[in-house]
Amino acid sequence: MKYINLLILSLMSVLICTSVQAKDEGLYFGASVGSASIEQSGSDYNLDDFKFDENDFAWKIYGGYQFSGVLAIEAGYVDLGSPSDLSTSVDPYGLDIFAVAGIPVGPVRIFGKLGGIYWDTDLKYFEEKITDDGFDLAAGVGLEFELGSFAIRGEVEYFDILDKTWMYTVGATITF
Template sequence: MNKTKLFGAILLTLGMTADALADNDFYAGASIGQATIDACDGVSNCDDEDTSWKVFGGWELNPNLAFEAGFVDFGEISGTVGGTSVSAEVDGWTLAAKGTWPVNEQFGVFGKFGAIMWDVEGGGAASGISDDGTDLLYGIGAQYMLTNQFGIVGEWEWYDIESDVDLYSVGVLFKF
């Protein structure tokens, strides 16, 4: 067998394997980033930024549409009110529709729109204070698949949790 035919047979086999792996409908991932919570009105020495993390999973109906659920921890904001230290931790469960525009086989940009069921727990002088609710979220981002099953994702998300919350994050994505 000459080298051209052997090379063609290898490429054909790799192409068939890639097609079989490309039918991954479910995915999961985790991200870490920076959250900014716009809730410093009336708070001195306010620190409204913290490290944030999230875990998520989704189901791709097709290459352009997915539904995604996740849990996000925005971290803690802190400051002083009347000379007394206060803080609050914010987290929530999310559900969103995700529309993707695949630029090529590896790279795509996306937008998402959905809701967050959030919870705020006070600390310091605000200890024992709790609030929760459900509000809107939206975001934009991009993902680059390094293989058919593993990729990296970067995104910006906005949450309407009684005040604006912005989250910039990077993470990993696993398709299965």
């Protein structure tokens, strides 16, 4: 039993160490598509009380620099769709920037990211239109399957836009 545990520990160490060294470093670009879930509620003397919770197609393009197998910085453009219901519609988009930390395990890299997003949105409630913008918190987690300089990525991101905004995407990156 003692030798089996030692063998498993040695094998895991080799996989982790070689994958850290194997991760391509340098400039990378990517694109992802998926879905955005947006929640907003409010009260205004012109708008009365309203509650909005809808989903729509979303996409993003991004680029970054991979400093090592573990650390990167990333920035991109995010389009969160134009979800609407019978009385309300929103059209949010933004520019984000993240510090990205990852743990490579074989060809898969688990990563988390923390940063901010400068966003702009148009909210339309019946005939009343409100434009809002700001810079707020952004965070995410994901998995990346690496094949040399090409990678397939799936991630979940939270943006502090409106009340709650979640984005679920699948995409690809290429490192130069």
